[in-house]
Amino acid sequence: MKLTFSDRELNFLVGINVLILVVATVLSKGDFLDVYNFQSMGGQLPELGLLAMGVALSMISGNGGIDLSGVALANLAGVVAATLAPQLAPPDASPWLYTGWFAAIALAVGLAGGLLNGLLIAKAGLTPILCTLGTQLLYTGLAVVLTGGSSLRVGNAEALSAIGNEMVLGVPIPFVIFLVMLLAVGWLLRQSPFGIRLYLLGTNAKAARYAGISQARMLIATYALCGFLAAVAGVIIAARTASVKSDYGNSYLLIAILITVMAGVRPQGGYGRMVCLFFSAVALQLLSSTFNLLGISNFFRDCAWGLLLLFFLAYGRFGLQDLRVFLSTTRSSAPPHQLPPGVTQRNPEG
Amino acid sequence: QGKPQDIVTVVKITGISWFNRMEVGVKEFGASTPGVTTRQIGPAQSDAAQQQRLVEDLVARKVDAIAVVSMDPPTLEPVLKRAMERGIKVVTHEADNQKNTMVDIEAFDNTAYGARINERLAACMGQQGKWTSLVGSLGSQSQVQWADGGASNAKKYPKMTLVDAKNESLNDAEKAYGKAKEMLRKHPDLKGFQGSSSLDVLGIGRAVEEAGLQGKVCVFGTGLPSEAAKFLESGAVGGIAFWDPKDAGLVMNRAAKMLIDGKTITDGADMGVPGYNKVSVKKGPGAGIVVTGQAWVEVDKQNYKKYAF
Amino acid sequence: MTLGALSTPVPHFPAAPAGRRVFLEVQDVHKRFAGVHALRGIDLTIETGEIYHLLGENGCGKSTLIKIISGAQPPSQGRIVIDGTPHDALSPLEALTLGIETVYQDLSLLPNMNVAENVALSEQLVKTGGKLARRFDRKAVAATAVRALKTLKLPTDAAFLARRVDELPIATRQLVAIARAVATRARMVIMDEPTTSLTQKEVDNLVHVVEALCAQGVAVLFVSHKLDECMAMGGQAIVFRDGTKVAQGPIKDFTKAGLSHWMTGKQLDGARLRHRSHEGDTLLKVEALGRGTQFSDAGFTLHKGEILGITGLLDSGRNELAMALAGVQAADRGRISLASKEITLKTPADGIRQGIGYVPEDRLSEGLFLDKPIRDNIVTAVLSRLRGRFGALDARQCQALAERTVANLQIATPDVDRPVQSLSGGNQQRVLIGRWLAIDPRVLILHGPTVGVDVGSKDTIYRIVQRLAEQGLGVILVSDDLQELLQNCDRILLMRKGRIARDFDATGLAESELYRALVSDTPFPALP
Amino acid sequence: MTASTMQAHTTAVPAAPEPRARTSWRHWLAQRPSVFTLALIVLVSLVVGVINPSFFQLPVLFDIVRACTVLGLFALGVLIVLAAGGIDVSFAAIAALTMYSITKLVLNYFPEAPIALLLVAGAVSGALLGVLNGLLVHWLKAPSLIVTIGTQYLYRGILLTFVGTVFFMNVPQPMDAFGKLALWRFDTPQGLHAVLPATVLVLAGAAVLTWWLLNRTLIGRAVYAIGGSLAIAERLGYNLRTVHVFVFAYAGFLSGLAGIVHVSSTRLANPFDLVGNELDVIAAVILGGARITGGSGTVGGTLLGVVLVTLINNVLILAGVPSTWQKVIIGAFILVAGACFAMRRQA
């Protein structure tokens, strides 16, 4: 029974997206259905989407995993790259080389930051929430030390600014990068030994250990991957804003967590799908842009996000039973909290 | 044209007194100008990323003009560039380093403003003793400029020593209070504070009041009369400076309207608002111009009641 | 005596002696889970002062019935009459208030609370009728706990009362769970497989406790797969099969074979399965192995095709030795060589690389990924060998391996996509064995492979083990089920106080001799 | 083993291995994580004191105690939620919503309301919002982290959309007076006033109450019980709804109090305050020895954790750390402290 239309979680997220689209189109008298508008949203989404992917991966790894340091690391990666890259290649003379260095340095910093998280959690045994809170401060702090706190313009290299602002076939490049990363991580989770091991580790860490899965190696790899994703977000941020700043996106953390949990990723580990993450991120972006388009207060947007999340939970909880009642005449009496919200039992992989 | 021209003002954060006052100016301009609708929006958190997203959506919406009080000018460069490419007129405020703008409105010269506050502080301190400065955040360029302007002004007075400069208050009165207290513990002989965020003087004022140092320690900084009234009265804060956001809002929208109408602002022009009667126009860092007024206001215990915001 | 209205003929036995009163009646209780009809019209009468043995294969509905009586789950249909008052469903609190105390199969201890609270907090809860806005009476808790712990011959000093339960060894935990059930003035005590992790001595003690309870007029409902224990205790036998009651009567009127027959519909016996195959080459050689103070100087050899049993009382070091052999808890001294090559085992992954498989004792917490598919549970240890192009998993190979395992080990499931938690205990255990067979092991260590597994499933598992040995594997069977060891092993190592105390040849060894050796406190002469 | 089963064995079963002398002090430490917190506090104090001896003066202590008050109230709420196996990130939003709404309401309609009434009003409305949290957690059967992220957005959205966004300085006079009320006041040799504010009494009272609830009432034991295992506690007859509602209501109750204390001591009501520091509070509670997985944590340890976090945030200027380096130092400190803790757990 792996038919898509019986996948409640996905149904809900897609349904929400369609609903928001229809409402936005009607309320804006068609203005919403504008190519530029979609391109604009497609440009805005990736930063948050990539950060949410990091949060999701860390949650799936279980053991109370969560990566709070994503935005901080994205900014640090950008700051370090913006500081070092011009010394390796002048942005005006050799824009391609500059861009290459910029991206390479940023990604290396991201990977290193992620590795540090992983090592501290896996080897030093820190609680993930405490560890990534500490590294969040550390990374932001380092970026402040490097820049004095103010924003730093990145060199005016066309290749770099293209990453943030150009399109391929009418699709913004950041969005393409996001999709590629999403597919890659989705593939990794579903099709690779790493992914299966990650889900197993998140489900039952002890059993995973007994089965020869090295928790330390898995955690280090996972957090390094989170760091890498953060760095990709960092490059996109730098490219889109043509600058780097230690406290850019300080409101992103909670939104990234919101996207993740709305995607049905289980905070206690072992479950989460990239396809749901995609629709969850899109839903929040659509909602946010719709409200901006209609001139609705940003405070009310927060309200709506909160309600949407609670509604999602309610649907996951009560919709399930209603469905059962329809499908069978027997009274369901299994304790409902055995199933996490929105998680269908036979859909284990991403 | 049947459709009214749509001018949208984007502020740093929505809802706080400062920008509520600005909204008065924005609305006033809209009401008094035929064929124009004006409104003001802003993010719910003080985060450059959120502001950038708001502008992004406005560009998609294709309004006629965007007037933006930049949280962090460099962050907005590409999106403002796109806006101009789409034919949207762009006006900025508090962003004299913004490249992608047509007109940047400055109430005054930031360094001079910081120096001016410091001058009052120096006078109060008798040009001698230890003093320190606070900023809302190290990422806020104008506030850092004010603090630096103050520091270079104080160099004129060899007996004034700046200690532990530019403490971050994170735009939080409670944090400013904590920092001020800690400074007083570390330097019991501290004589002066220069605040930058409008919340700084509130925190410092409370710390000074609690330590019973009214009149002994001088506190000057940016602030709003309505907010700082209590401390001006008690003497914990010696004086504040500000510019009227309502006027800034008016001038920004007027400049936007002029851009839409194809008019230009020339050196010495009168923008029709006090403080901006004879603006100086310079070429900005980009293609646009920087329009600077002389719109600062300095108040103390005697005259703060004249300003009801 | 109520007899189930069943198609299967129920043997009729004389009524219980007078003086007993009916305490509880289960009337036509059904329980349906999504897709499973776990109980199909159960009728039962429980009288005071009697022992009832609820017997049946894994998954026949024993735990489900217990959960319904103790209020952990509502029945789908039917009712429970207690003291003449009918109830459609009980809440846990109602059941407790009515004097029904339960030792659950999973113990249901609160891991973060101390012994005293685990034993005696429920009493206070019942006293206040479940109201929580009450003072917590620490003195009363301590007093009750001491009384209950004494009954079970557990320590009663303040230090023990204050120990966190999750710091205790599993056997002690089981005793604490039992202590909770006898702590209050219960009228009925239900024990769901309370003896699985107890050593013989502790079981003996438990039997006394149960007898004492009966003497006080308490009804005891006892679930165990260890038929010998049940027969030794006496009382009534109730046999379930597939959610229906198929037989009831005094247990002394049944034979073991007869009970097994009722339970499974098949004839089973406890005969020795092992026909010693001729000894192969030396496979595993262990010398002077030790770890901390847990065990030391362990040395033995394992030959190809040999089944070596290891047993001992609970803190004898047998568990730690088994884990060291699998790399789960590395030894810190001594040598292990496999096929004459010295190897180091620091992690389970080392074990896998060397071809040593380890089926852990606690399959739920150490073995299985309950909500993941059967397939994933089987391929876990060989993921890196199933790589196809681009390092991706070869889905077809995974599927094939899983299906092959399911067929080989007779795992009862329609497909391998189902979560492993949908399987019954015995089938879950086979999945776990299948995982380790997938690594093509040279040595397979089975730690308590039939704990909580019923007679029928046990038999299947034994046959699998024998088949593996015949194929040339070296098998180490760590167990405290003496009969299991005698039925399956070539040799049996007995551990005591961290050392291998004796090495028995299992052929012709009498169970009573092994048992005496196990519980005896006199030191053995050192091995040559 | 048929007949032999019946043989009586009277020797006592050795229930647990004897605690070995060599490891007993480790065991002792493992049972008392707050000893570590205390050691870290002493260490930090010594280091800062050596760098700047003016750290060792009573007014500095007063400052730190004052800075602990609101954080401490939040931390006690977080403690009880963590102990019950949940996690709450909406407490700051609850505090902001109650403090701002009540201050605004009182200012407009009842400016002379006595402070006791305000505290009660804050506590009650905080508790009501907490009840909503608890009921949602119970009904939705979802991890409380997710539910409270939802309600956090909701409460903050309601506050800023419908109640107001502008802060005001003219807080009601009783609040102002309460904020200025001193338990102890004296002048330093330099002529500065040093004040121990009366607001710390609220924290002290809350700490005693929380301790009593957790250790001396059945509901307190029930909190730890469901923190140990929800399913087992349910099976043992604990009413999960009661406990859930109680836990979140209590956290809301403390948040409401914290809100009023915050307004009183800052003497301004700013709806943007408080929110955004949730993770610091959780970090403080974890540094106080509670486990993120639930079922553990003590009031004493939590208070020590709060002191530790406050200390590190309030001595950096004294220690001469330039403002650009302060975040790095705090981050590094949390990592070091966390690593110490982890080592203790492994010991």
Ligand SMILES: Nc1ncnc2c1ncn2[C@@H]1O[C@H](COP(=O)(O)OP(=O)(O)OP(=O)(O)O)[C@@H](O)[C@H]1O
């Ligand atoms: N949690 C569950 N969800 C759905 N179905 C389940 C669940 N648990 C068990 N089942 C169904 O019950 C069937 C029989 O399992 P059951 O536990 O009754 O076996 P069992 O009789 O206990 O076997 P064993 O003796 O091996 O324990 C399973 O095949 C499965 O389909």
Ligand SMILES: Nc1ncnc2c1ncn2[C@@H]1O[C@H](COP(=O)(O)OP(=O)(O)OP(=O)(O)O)[C@@H](O)[C@H]1O
């Ligand atoms: N929560 C559940 N959901 C679905 N099926 C269930 C559930 N719990 C039990 N079952 C099924 O109900 C049947 C009876 O299970 P029960 O646990 O009562 O068996 P049991 O006789 O206690 O077996 P064992 O000897 O293994 O403990 C099994 O088929 C089992 O799989």
Ligand SMILES: [Mg+2]
């Ligand atoms: Mg079963």
Ligand SMILES: [Mg+2]
């Ligand atoms: Mg059972």
